[in-house]
Amino acid sequence: MSKHVNRTLTCPACLLQWSADVRADAPRSGWDSDFGPRFADGVALAQGVHTCPGCRYSAPPEGFLGDDAHPASADGPRWTERWQPLKPVRVLPPDPEEVPVLRRWLRRGEALGGLELDGGEPYGGERWLIAARCHEFLHDSDPLGVADLCLRGAWCARAEDRRPLERRCLEAAIEHLDTAVAMDLVDEDEQVRIAYLVAELCRRVGDYPRAVDLFDEVLTGADPDDDEGAFYLAMAGRQQSLAMVQSDVDTTLDPAVGPPGE
Ligand SMILES: [Zn+2]
DSSP, rough: OEEEEEEEEEOOOOEEEEEEEEEEEEEEEEEEEEOEEEEEESSTGGGOOOTTTTTOOOEEEGGSEEEGGOOGSSOOOOOOOOOOSSSSOOOOOGGGGGGGHHHHHHHGGGGGOOOGGGGGOHHHHHHHHHHHHHHHOTTTOOOOHHHHHHHHHHHHHTTTTOOHHHHHHHHHHHHHHHHHHHHTTTTTGGGHHHHHHHHHHHHHHHHHHHHHHHHHHHHHHHHHHHHHHHHHHHHHHHHHHHHHHHHHOOOBBTTTTOOTOO
C-alpha cells in the first residue's frame, strides 16, 4: 500500500488553502516499457499532483506555497523514483511578478481547454496534464519539464484505465520531446535514451513508421559495451519487432534486463 500524509496546500495563484493527501511513499511492482512505474494500489501517481479547487492551478506539492507542501519535510520517507527516463522536473511556485498574469490565464480557463471533467473535478491524469500546461505557461523554455509532466499524466491515466486521456498525454509528451530535440536541449549522453523513449511513445500511440525509424536510431547509436547502451539495444530490438507488426500492446520492461541502476 502507498503511504500518504494529509497536508495543507496553499495555492500560489489565488492563496486558497485546502487539505490534500500527498504521497509519501509507494512500493513499486514493476515498470512499463515507457518506464511508467507500476504501483501496487494505483493511486500513488494521482497523489503526486494537486489541483487548486479555486482557480485550478496544478502542480506537484513543491509547486504550492509553504514548507508544509514539501514532501522532504514530511515525517514519512520522501517518495523517489530510482530511475526515470527524464530528469525529473522541479516545479516551484511562480515568482510573485508572474502571479497576476498566471491568475488571468487561469481565469480564462485555458489550463482546462478541451478537458471534459467528470463531475467538475479532475482525476489524477487530468491534474498532471493541467500541471504540464501551467508549467508550460510559466516556463516555455523548458519543454523537457513539460514532457516529464505529460508523461506522468499518461502513466496515471493508464493506471486509471482511461485510454483516451493516456493517448492525449502521450501525444503531448512526444510533441514537447520533439521541441526539446529541435531546441538542442538534449545532452549527448541522453540522446539514445530520449530516442528510445520517443520511439516507444510513438509505438504506443500507433505511429509505427516513426517508431521503427527511431528504434533504428537506438540500435545504431547505443554502445553495446556500456550497461545502459546494452539495455537500450535489448529493449529497442524487442519493441521494434512490435512496431513492425503494428502492435501497440502494453509491455513491461524485460525483467531479465531491468532498468539500468536498479
Ligand atoms: Zn488557486
